[in-house]
Every structure is written in structure tokens, then in C-alpha cells.
Amino acid sequence: MPVLAAAATRLRQSPIRAVTLAIQARGGINLGQGLCDLPTPEPIRDGAHASLDAGVSTYTAYNGIAPLRAAIAEKARTFNRLPVRSDDEVVVSVGSTGAFAAALLALCEPGDEAVVFEPFYGYHTGLMRLFGIVPVSVPLDGPNWDVDLDAVRAAITSKTKVVVVCTPANPSGKVWTEAELAGLLALAEAHDLWIVTDEIYEYMTYDGRQHVSLASLPGAYDRTVTVSGFSKTYNMTGWRLGYAVARPDVAERIGLVSDLLYVCAPAPLQHGVAAAFAMPGAYFDDLLDFYVARRAQLCDALEQVGMAFTRPQGAYYVLADTSPLRARFDGFENADAAMQTLIEKAGVGTVSGTAFFADSARAGGIVRFCYAKEEPILDDACRRLIETFGR
Ligand SMILES: Cc1ncc(COP(=O)(O)O)c(C=O)c1O
Structure with a gap:
């Protein structure tokens, strides 16, 4: 056989x-599964109903419908402070997981190494292994999950291609500080590495902590893919809508990979989720x-x-x-x-x-x-x- x-x-x-x-x-x-049992906000559900009633049922552009990409670009500029110039820097995909998978395939060859921080999110390392990318874990230290930049430096080899950061992190709950992200960026610059950030919990930071997107730091945007989505913020894990934001040529490659994998994200739901941006x-x-x-x-x-x-x-x-x-x-x-x-x-x-x-x-x-x-x-x-x- x-x-x-x-x-x-x-x-x-x-x-x-x-x-x-x-x-x-x-x-x-x-309390095992990472999903919220609260309802999806009504305006988003109404938006999806309306687009279904209007007969929206065909493929969309591979990188998502234009109004949704425009709304994400605006959110990336204002909330994440990313220097996004054009809506073409946004790729809508099938969940942030779809965007993450497409980003890995766009950035890495089989045999490349990827630095991840441990404890890690299993889908990050699982997808890497599936694609022949070798995850190299750097443990976060002590009760506060501090990052040891010397340990990151020691983990980088000639095969390292990308560093993956999850902030706020699943499962540790760590919120990376601007200083930590700046330290990591300096290492990525010194070793000419890509950075992929998973920011799906970006609206959930406690005790006055601020979410910082690594790609907002000076010089970071051109080597960073910022991944996020709607699943957690709007209680809609099953809708499968997420996105990546990156400089135009990188976004185009991620979009073309996402096209091959998924063709597009669900069309009526893309229209529905646009209402998320009007939430007060x-x-x-x-x-x-x-x-x-x-x-x-x-x-x-x-x-x-x-x-x-x-x-x-x-x-x-x-x-x-x-x-x-x-x-x-x-x-x-x-x-x-x-x-x-x-x-x-x-x-x-x-x-x-x-x-x-x-x-x-x-x-x-x-x-x-x-x-x-x-x-x-x-x-x-x-x-x-x-x-x-x-x-
Ligand atoms: C860190 C992290 N990224 C991504 C996801 C999945 O996101 P999506 O539903 O957008 O694929 C999860 C879900 O648990 C997560 O914890």
C-alpha cells in the first residue's frame, strides 16, 4: 500500500x-477550550443576515472585500499604530490561523528554523512542523514570563528565518512591553529575520497595561507580519475570519498563498463582520x-x-x-x-x-x-x- x-x-x-x-x-x-460562550454582537449577526438575504454567495477577491480591508487598514493605523499606507497591505483570510499559515508559507522554506517562546500556542508549532519548519523554543523565565534576550540570541542559528511573538500570549497571559519588543526587534535586525506577531487577544490587557504592536516600532514594519482576527474580540470563533497586515509586496505573497489554500474567506461573513468596526x-x-x-x-x-x-x-x-x-x-x-x-x-x-x-x-x-x-x-x-x- x-x-x-x-x-x-x-x-x-x-x-x-x-x-x-x-x-x-x-x-x-x-474550562479547557479557548472560546467564549458569549453571543456574537448583534450588529455583526445582522450584517451577515443582510448579506445572506442580499444573495452574497460568490467568491470574493483573494485578499478579502475592499470595504473590509479598508476598515482593517484603518484599525491597524489607529489602534495598532502601524504605518499602513494602502488597503493592499491587508489580507483577509480564514481565521487568524489561516493568515498565520499563509504567512509561514510565504516567509519560510522547509528546513528553516523559527524561534517561538515557551510556553507556546500549539497551532504555531504544529503548523511549522507540518510545513517542515523547525520550531526552536526559548523558555520565558520565572513567574512573570520574562524574556531573556541572551537566550534568544543563543537560539538563533544560520537557519533561523523568523521569530514568532504572541502578545497578549496564549497560554501565559504575558503582555510584551515595548522595551522587550524593541530588544527583540534589534536582534531580528542584527540577524536579518522576519517577525510574525499573533495579536488575537490585543483588546484584552489588564491593570492598565497597553497592547503594543511590534510593527509600530520604528523600522519594524517592513520585516513584520501582524496577524489578528475577530474570533476572540467579538466571540465568533466559528466564523473563521482573520487577517494579516504587512508591507505591500509581503502582503501580496501572503494573499496569494491564502488564495491557494482557501480561495477566500466566507463571503457573506466578510460583509457581516464589517459591522465590528462600528462597535462603540x-x-x-x-x-x-x-x-x-x-x-x-x-x-x-x-x-x-x-x-x-x-x-x-x-x-x-x-x-x-x-x-x-x-x-x-x-x-x-x-x-x-x-x-x-x-x-x-x-x-x-x-x-x-x-x-x-x-x-x-x-x-x-x-x-x-x-x-x-x-x-x-x-x-x-x-x-x-x-x-x-x-x-
Ligand atoms: C494565540 C492564538 N492565535 C490564534 C487563535 C485562533 O484564532 P482564529 O480563530 O482567528 O483562527 C487562537 C485561539 O485559541 C489563539 O489562542
């Missing part, structure tokens, strides 16, 4: 889905208030059960170390065991830390909780944790 491609043979279904099934079977609350400022204030409250709710519960964690600076996850629970309970020997025990004993789904580290031993007893849940649901999960493991 013919053999399958080695890269495809190595793929495994995400453990996040297995957690979903286990929680459904046992009954409980799934209060929408973003409310979003932040909601997540600040959910963060407090979850962090209080984790404190009460004695897990060790750093309050996330952004995004909507807490990476918590369950190893302090070993003194009081069985089933917390490592991250996978902790994830199982939390499901079996408390009915709370998490993601094992092994998903975020190149060497699973480095995950220790870490699990990831997602707090993008309606208050009563998160309340139920917190109550379950405290009743089962409270001190």
Missing part, C-alpha cells in the same frame, strides 16, 4: 477535544470589565485550592501549577495526571501543560484554565474546585 506523508502521520487530535468529550461524559464545566468604544470597555471580573473570580478560587500561578497580564487564560496539591491529594504527579484528576474529581476541564512545552517534563504540574465563560458557569466551576480541593 502507498504510505501516508510522515508529517500527517505524526499529527494527533488536540487533547482539548478529548477533554471536551470527557467532560460531556462525566458532566461538568469545560463602550463595547471594548465592557469586554475588559467582563474579563477583569472573570479573572478575579477564577484566580480567587485557584488561590483557595492552593495552586501556584501568576495573574495573567492579558488574554483569558490562567496557567496554574497544581504541584502544591500533591501534599494533600493523589493524582497530581504531573500535568496530564492533574488534568485527569480535575475532570474525574471536580468535573472541571483544563488543558494539560504538556500542550505548551517542547519537552513535556518542563510542564511540571501545570494546567491551563480558560475564564472566558458566563459568570454563573465560571461560578459553578470555581465552586466545584473549592469543594473538592479547598484547604
Whole structure:
């Protein structure tokens, strides 16, 4: 029989889905999956209805409909402070994941190395491996996930082509500071590297922190691809709409790759999502208030059960170390065991830390909780944790 491609043979279904099934079977609350159960804002849904009713159902331009690209370009200029000159610097794709995949294929050859920061987002490294790009992880340090630029320098080889930054980060919640980004940019310039930034959580930064787009730093735009999307900010993960912003010739290559992979993003939904840009400022204030409250709710519960964690600076996850629970309970020997025990004993789904580290031993007893849940649901999960493991 013919053999399958080695890269495809190595793929495994995400453990996040297995957690979903286990929680459904046992009954409980799934804080594993990184999606928000709040509704998509009404103007966006109305926009999609209207475009469906108007019969919008054919392919769009490969890089997205013109009004949507214009709106994204304007948002990139004003919110992200990117020096975008033309709407042709925007590529709409199938989720930010589609934009990220197209960017990797536009920038890298098989065999190239890509620096990622650990704990990393598994789709970044997974796509790299699928494309024959070698992820090289640089661990972030200590409780605040500080970046060690000497470690980045040491990880760069003659094969390094790109550095990938996720800010605010999934899963650590780290929000990169301007100084950290400037340090990284200097290294990228010295070694002539591309930078790809994943900024999908850009509206979720806490305690007065500001989101800084690396491409807004002087001299950065021409070597940076900025990736973002609508999934998280507008609770629409299933619509599959995201985008990349880059200098025109780079955007064109990313767009042509995206064209081959997807042809275009869903046409009626592209029209619908244009309404996102008319959302009032209060929408973003409310979003932040909601997540600040959910963060407090979850962090209080984790404190009460004695897990060790750093309050996330952004995004909507807490990476918590369950190893302090070993003194009081069985089933917390490592991250996978902790994830199982939390499901079996408390009915709370998490993601094992092994998903975020190149060497699973480095995950220790870490699990990831997602707090993008309606208050009563998160309340139920917190109550379950405290009743089962409270001190
Ligand atoms: C860092 C990061 N990037 C991208 C995505 C997926 O985004 P999209 O739905 O736009 O493909 C996620 C979803 O969890 C994420 O955490």
C-alpha cells in the first residue's frame, strides 16, 4: 500500500477535544477550550443576515472585500499604530490561523528554523512542523514570563528565518512591553529575520497595561507580519475570519498563498463582520470589565485550592501549577495526571501543560484554565474546585 506523508502521520487530535468529550461524559464545566460562550454582537449577526438575504454567495477577491480591508487598514493605523499606507497591505483570510499559515508559507522554506517562546500556542508549532519548519523554543523565565534576550540570541542559528511573538500570549497571559519588543526587534535586525506577531487577544490587557504592536516600532514594519482576527474580540470563533497586515509586496505573497489554500474567506461573513468596526468604544470597555471580573473570580478560587500561578497580564487564560496539591491529594504527579484528576474529581476541564512545552517534563504540574465563560458557569466551576480541593 502507498504510505501516508510522515508529517500527517505524526499529527494527533488536540487533547482539548478529548477533554471536551470527557467532560460531556462525566458532566461538568469545560474550562479547557479557548472560546467564549458569549453571543456574537448583534450588529455583526445582522450584517451577515443582510448579506445572506442580499444573495452574497460568490467568491470574493483573494485578499478579502475592499470595504473590509479598508476598515482593517484603518484599525491597524489607529489602534495598532502601524504605518499602513494602502488597503493592499491587508489580507483577509480564514481565521487568524489561516493568515498565520499563509504567512509561514510565504516567509519560510522547509528546513528553516523559527524561534517561538515557551510556553507556546500549539497551532504555531504544529503548523511549522507540518510545513517542515523547525520550531526552536526559548523558555520565558520565572513567574512573570520574562524574556531573556541572551537566550534568544543563543537560539538563533544560520537557519533561523523568523521569530514568532504572541502578545497578549496564549497560554501565559504575558503582555510584551515595548522595551522587550524593541530588544527583540534589534536582534531580528542584527540577524536579518522576519517577525510574525499573533495579536488575537490585543483588546484584552489588564491593570492598565497597553497592547503594543511590534510593527509600530520604528523600522519594524517592513520585516513584520501582524496577524489578528475577530474570533476572540467579538466571540465568533466559528466564523473563521482573520487577517494579516504587512508591507505591500509581503502582503501580496501572503494573499496569494491564502488564495491557494482557501480561495477566500466566507463571503457573506466578510460583509457581516464589517459591522465590528462600528462597535462603540463602550463595547471594548465592557469586554475588559467582563474579563477583569472573570479573572478575579477564577484566580480567587485557584488561590483557595492552593495552586501556584501568576495573574495573567492579558488574554483569558490562567496557567496554574497544581504541584502544591500533591501534599494533600493523589493524582497530581504531573500535568496530564492533574488534568485527569480535575475532570474525574471536580468535573472541571483544563488543558494539560504538556500542550505548551517542547519537552513535556518542563510542564511540571501545570494546567491551563480558560475564564472566558458566563459568570454563573465560571461560578459553578470555581465552586466545584473549592469543594473538592479547598484547604
Ligand atoms: C494565540 C492564538 N492565535 C490564534 C487563535 C485562533 O484564532 P482564529 O480563530 O482567528 O483562527 C487562537 C485561539 O485559541 C489563539 O489562542
